[in-house]
Amino acid sequence: MRRDDDVFIMGEDIAEMGGSMAVTQGMLAEFGPERVRNTPISEMAIVGAGIGAAMQGMRPVVEIMYEDFTTLAMEQIVNQAAKHRYMSGGQLKVPLTIRTQGGAGWSPGAQHAQQVEAWFVHVPGLKVVFASTPSDVRGLLWSSIYDDNTVLFFEHRVLYGLKEEMPDEIEPIPLGKARIHREGEDVTVVATGRLVHEALKAAAAAEQEGVSVEVVDPRTLQPLDEETIVASVKKTSRCVVAHEAVTRMGFGAEVAAVVQHQAFDWLDAPVERVGSKFAPIPFAPVMEQFVVPHDSDVLDAIRRTVGRNGR
Amino acid sequence: MAKVEPRRRGGVSQERLRGLYREMLLIRRFEEKVEERFRAGDLSGFLHVAIGQEAVAVGVCQALADGDVFASTHRAHGHALARGMHPNALMAELYGKLEGCSHGYGGSMHLYDVEIGFLGANAVVGGGLPAMTGAALAFKLRKEPRVAVAFFGDGATNIGTFHESLNLGQLWQLPAVYVCENNHYAESTPAEQQLPIKDLAKRAVAFGMHSMKVDGQDVEEVLRTAGRALEYARSGKGPVFLLCETYRLVGHYVGDPQVYRSKEELHELRETQDPLDHTRAKLDLSDDELASIDHEVEELVEASVEFAKAGTDPRPEDALNNIYA
Numbered sequence A: 001m002r003r004d005d006d007v008f009i010m011g012e013d014i015a016e017m018g019g020s021m022a023v024t025q026g027m028l029a030e031f032g033p034e035r036v037r038n039t040p041i042s043e044m045a046i047v048g049a050g051i052g053a054a055m056q057g058m059r060p061v062v063e064i065m066y067e068d069f070t071t072l073a074m075e076q077i078v079n080q081a082a083k084h085r086y087m088s089g090g091q092l093k094v095p096l097t098i099r100t101q102g103g104a105g106w107s108p109g110a111q112h113a114q115q116v117e118a119w120f121v122h123v124p125g126l127k128v129v130f131a132s133t134p135s136d137v138r139g140l141l142w143s144s145i146y147d148d149n150t151v152l153f154f155e156h157r158v159l160y161g162l163k164e165e166m167p168d169e170i171e172p173i174p175l176g177k178a179r180i181h182r183e184g185e186d187v188t189v190v191a192t193g194r195l196v197h198e199a200l201k202a203a204a205a206a207e208q209e210g211v212s213v214e215v216v217d218p219r220t221l222q223p224l225d226e227e228t229i230v231a232s233v234k235k236t237s238r239c240v241v242a243h244e245a246v247t248r249m250g251f252g253a254e255v256a257a258v259v260q261h262q263a264f265d266w267l268d269a270p271v272e273r274v275g276s277k278f279a280p281i282p283f284a285p286v287m288e289q290f291v292v293p294h295d296s297d298v299l300d301a302i303r304r305t306v307g308r309n310g311r
Numbered sequence B: 001m002a003k004v005e006p007r008r009r010g011g012v013s014q015e016r017l018r019g020l021y022r023e024m025l026l027i028r029r030f031e032e033k034v035e036e037r038f039r040a041g042d043l044s045g046f047l048h049v050a051i052g053q054e055a056v057a058v059g060v061c062q063a064l065a066d067g068d069v070f071a072s073t074h075r076a077h078g079h080a081l082a083r084g085m086h087p088n089a090l091m092a093e094l095y096g097k098l099e100g101c102s103h104g105y106g107g108s109m110h111l112y113d114v115e116i117g118f119l120g121a122n123a124v125v126g127g128g129l130p131a132m133t134g135a136a137l138a139f140k141l142r143k144e145p146r147v148a149v150a151f152f153g154d155g156a157t158n159i160g161t162f163h164e165s166l167n168l169g170q171l172w173q174l175p176a177v178y179v180c181e182n183n184h185y186a187e188s189t190p191a192e193q194q195l196p197i198k199d200l201a202k203r204a205v206a207f208g209m210h211s212m213k214v215d216g217q218d219v220e221e222v223l224r225t226a227g228r229a230l231e232y233a234r235s236g237k238g239p240v241f242l243l244c245e246t247y248r249l250v251g252h253y254v255g256d257p258q259v260y261r262s263k264e265e266l267h268e269l270r271e272t273q274d275p276l277d278h279t280r281a282k283l284d285l286s287d288d289e290l291a292s293i294d295h296e297v298e299e300l301v302e303a304s305v306e307f308a309k310a311g312t313d314p315r316p317e318d319a320l321n322n323i324y325a
Helices: A027-031 A043-055 A067-081 A117-121 A134-145 A194-208 A226-236 A251-262 A285-291 A295-307 B014-039 B054-063 B077-082 B087-094 B129-141 B154-158 B160-171 B201-205 B219-234 B263-272 B275-282 B287-309 B316-320
Strands: A007-011 A036-038 A059-064 A097-102 A126-130 A150-156 A179-182 A187-191 A213-217 A220-222 A239-246 A272-276 B069-071 B148-153 B176-182 B210-215 B240-245
Touching: A007 A043, A027 A036, A043 A059, A043 A067, A043 B129, A043 B160, A059 A067, A059 A134, A067 A097, A067 A117, A067 A126, A067 A150, A067 B129, A097 A134, A117 A126, A117 A150, A117 A220, A117 A239, A117 A251, A126 A134, A134 A150, A179 A194, A187 A194, A187 A226, A187 A295, A194 A213, A194 A239, A194 A295, A213 A226, A226 A251, A239 A251, A239 A295, A251 A272, A272 A295, B014 B054, B014 B077, B014 B087, B014 B219, B014 B275, B014 B287, B054 B077, B054 B176, B054 B219, B054 B240, B054 B275, B069 B129, B077 B087, B087 B287, B129 B148, B129 B160, B129 B176, B148 B154, B154 B160, B154 B176, B160 B176, B160 B201, B176 B219, B201 B210, B201 B240, B210 B219, B219 B240, B219 B275
Parallel strands: A007 A036, A007 A059, A059 A097, A097 A150, A126 A150, A187 A213, A187 A239, A239 A272, B069 B148, B148 B176, B176 B240, B210 B240
Antiparallel strands: A126 A220, A179 A213
8 A cells, every 4th residue: 555546445443443353453544544444334335336446447455344244245246346357348357355354263153253265266256365374464465456356355363363574575475376384295284264273283293193294275265276286185195175164065175176186096085174063153162162173173184084094 | 290399498409409319219229129139039138128218328328528437237228329339339249249348248238338438237236336436436536537327226226235335425425426217117016016205316315415306208307417416426526316207118128018017007108208209399300300310220220230140159168258357
């Protein structure tokens, strides 16, 4: 925003309050109310106004406070933002970034804790990012803003506390490029969001058991870096996919399909999936923790894949 | 035919009125041809024609300035032609040809022509209002003297995008004009079954928005009032709700049996509410002169069919283009 007047942000409570997760704190003071726009509680209009400004060549970043509320803007995202370019036969571009966050771990209950990123991967015309570290957020957000398509940009609530040293200069990370967090020889864990960190914990525990785990974060779900994932599985011969969203019809199912299709002959075990149990996110902390996956679930899945091979 | 109409105060010149009439007639003849070609089996999909609503399209679109943008509805052929889209480009789109205004990707309900500021017809009722609000926001942020116009019908005033868009547009004082074409039916559902109020201008009052109301069958009135609405928005005073009372003189879609209204009602509307009749009565033209306008327009429409039929079919695999920029 310091370099480009065409970038502006809007959303609920993002100005004085700095966003419900404090992500936009200080921005009002620096950029003023024209470019840091508090909006009414109107998800359709927030996204739709972003679409209209983007069609005029601006690069708006709109915030949907909780990803649960993308449901309210679904029509604008799916029928409008994703399709204007297509329906116009290539005349229009909609360079809009829709930032949102969610996830369990603090008992917000069933309407503030879902993980819905997979829904948008199913829509041709949209790009989907799920960033899991501070440097990834920074580099991917830059690339999302300067991408000529509409990007859904997911952040996880419990990861906001992560700290990382940052260089002064922003280093853009291209969309569609996975990150290998940890190299390993025996099992590949493809994880997104909070589960990247759970997978890293599980990998450390597996190492104690003599199992070497590679952890890959696709970071961009659409387009997907199939090459990196498949290459990793061809190296390890085993694959676990892990995310916090429910397992059924989840993003992991797509990754599993990609892996079995492109690395079938390399696989020594069925692809294991880790995700939430098929339930809304409950309030009571004990139930919430029961529903969502943890490092122990990833570790169990790792053990199942190596167990199949007689280890 | 007797034509005794002195120019009223504030009315347009005979020459201008002749031009407006010709634009409306082009829409009428185009839509009649669309009905004919659809029934003949030439056209695929779903078609909604604007017969009866030509004066709104022509009046509003003729009042637009270069650089203004607009979004339309599922009933968009009239708006496209009125803003200057060539009938060839429109007909070719209905035939699914590469020469069409959306190169075959859109169809009747997804017409686009960015060069003339046409940012899309929309098949979702109320779908275009938020984007026009956002285009107006961009104009305001960039301090450009441009206006964004959203067309929609009475049925759309019941959907959330309408309320959220007007609320935001008024809150931020954006240069937008929200044009409600009240044709008194949401598809088949009459006003009394879908609107709790009779005067739709009250919708705007709820947001504190300036509203204007006009007889949508009188093209001169629409032109003048739309001009005032655009001027108001352009001068930074905020958005305007422009209510055009109009009538659809045909079914919701081509082939609609219209079981929801009587033949008598339709007959009376056609006798009393045809905007072309109204304008013709005000024109100081001989029957020969009128016939010659008709002839010129019909030839143009006929040529558009020939153009479209001779157009290029997309390759099936072209369907995988234009998904991402």
